[in-house]
Amino acid sequence: MMKEETEFISFFKPCIGDEEIADVTECLRSGWLTTGKFAKQFEADFASYMGAEFAVAVNSCTAALHLALEAVGLGEGDLVLVPTYTFAATAEVVRYFNATPVLVDSRMDDFNMDMGKARETILRVASNEKVAGVPEGHNGFKAMIPVHFAGQAVDVKRCADLCSEFGLKLIEDCAHCCPARYLDADGSWKTVGSSADIACYSFYANKTITTGEGGMALTNNEQWADRMRVMSLHGISKDAWKRFSKEGSWYYEITSPGYKYNMSDVAAAIGVNQLKKSDSFHAARKRIAAEFTERLSGIPGIVLPVEREDVEHSWHLYIIRIEENICGISRNAFIEKLKNAGIGSSVHYMPLHMHPYYAGKYGYEPDSFPVAKSLYQGAVSLPIYPGLSDQAIDKTCREIRKLTRGS
Numbered sequence: 001m002m003k004e005e006t007e008f009i010s011f012f013k014p015c016i017g018d019e020e021i022a023d024v025t026e027c028l029r030s031g032w033l034t035t036g037k038f039a040k041q042f043e044a045d046f047a048s049y050m051g052a053e054f055a056v057a058v059n060s061c062t063a064a065l066h067l068a069l070e071a072v073g074l075g076e077g078d079l080v081l082v083p084t085y086t087f088a089a090t091a092e093v094v095r096y097f098n099a100t101p102v103l104v105d106s107r108m109d110d111f112n113m114d115m116g117k118a119r120e121t122i123l124r125v126a127s128n129e130k131v132a133g134v135p136e137g138h139n140g141f142k143a144m145i146p147v148h149f150a151g152q153a154v155d156v157k158r159c160a161d162l163c164s165e166f167g168l169k170l171i172e173d174c175a176h177c178c179p180a181r182y183l184d185a186d187g188s189w190k191t192v193g194s195s196a197d198i199a200c201y202s203f204y205a206n207k208t209i210t211t212g213e214g215g216m217a218l219t220n221n222e223q224w225a226d227r228m229r230v231m232s233l234h235g236i237s238k239d240a241w242k243r244f245s246k247e248g249s250w251y252y253e254i255t256s257p258g259y260k261y262n263m264s265d266v267a268a269a270i271g272v273n274q275l276k277k278s279d280s281f282h283a284a285r286k287r288i289a290a291e292f293t294e295r296l297s298g299i300p301g302i303v304l305p306v307e308r309e310d311v312e313h314s315w316h317l318y319i320i321r322i323e324e325n326i327c328g329i330s331r332n333a334f335i336e337k338l339k340n341a342g343i344g345s346s347v348h349y350m351p352l353h354m355h356p357y358y359a360g361k362y363g364y365e366p367d368s369f370p371v372a373k374s375l376y377q378g379a380v381s382l383p384i385y386p387g388l389s390d391q392a393i394d395k396t397c398r399e400i401r402k403l404t405r406g407s
């Protein structure tokens, strides 16, 4: 008999070891805290891990998305396809340009943006039909920002086809994808993000690897990489981060009104060590997901996440869906009761079109995207991270069976 877990099982805990602490200490003792050797190391390691040519380390994925859109030339009045089922960041960066994020509904099976509906939206806008959220006098679609939701790739082939058919830039929100893979049309396994013009990753505290706060933009286009690097540091000349070092010079020129998005070495010292553990973290998440799937299957009214044949999921999130009419408990009551039993959980996400800003600004109704709305109403994210104990998994599964009369 396994010992009962008595401590509160938190929804997420980062996995920080002695290696991270040692390198952060080294960084602090070195006297160089801002962007420097650790950030450069992290960029090189991350690019090589993901198989991209250029990496720009920044202080969030949101910053990476903003820089990516700027680098590909997004402008005022442009339209960008964005899934409604995502976090705030994916759409807000489009608003920074006074451009319009045109929201798209999800697929029922994996929450991802429905590429068929994305195509329909483009065609309807092209034929001057009235489409919810599309303002008068726009410049047409310029880009798309798919999100590989929870760590499962979107339909990459259809996504690429859409982009080439309509000349869209492909900026991928890979915040959930360190690491994830997909089976390419040529029969080989590829890293999620490798098909993008620019792919953006997050190292926020609860992501698969973390730097506390942090992000990275990956691309194979040198010009975009240079532009993002310059714009991440006030739009001043290229190696501005070196200006206070031995090799640096006090002289610089401002070439554009840039932003302040560079990653500090304190953060990067955590990142280089987290990255080394990324594969073992991923293995742990896979094992936990498999365990949940085995132990929670067959409960009426609980829909489990499926890993499609053509993907390798990162398992950043493990999202079950509560069908209240079948299992007799509402999603909110389910979360409350789990919490009372000592288990943390969360909801990813309330779709963007249901938030006051997007509903008010673009006139969306909850039923504008019925699939996303229905996914949201049942969604519960269970705890999943390398430090989650077997006892915690056991207790979570037993409580869920109790709550849904599945015991």
Ligand SMILES: *Cc1c(COP(=O)(O)O)cnc(C)c1O
Residues within 6 Å of the ligand: 059, 060, 061, 062, 063, 086, 087, 089, 090, 147, 173, 175, 176, 201, 202, 203, 204, 214, 215
């Ligand atoms: C976490 C997250 C982001 C933003 O990441 P930050 O590093 O916190 O800026 C963007 N998109 C999605 C889908 C996310 O989950």
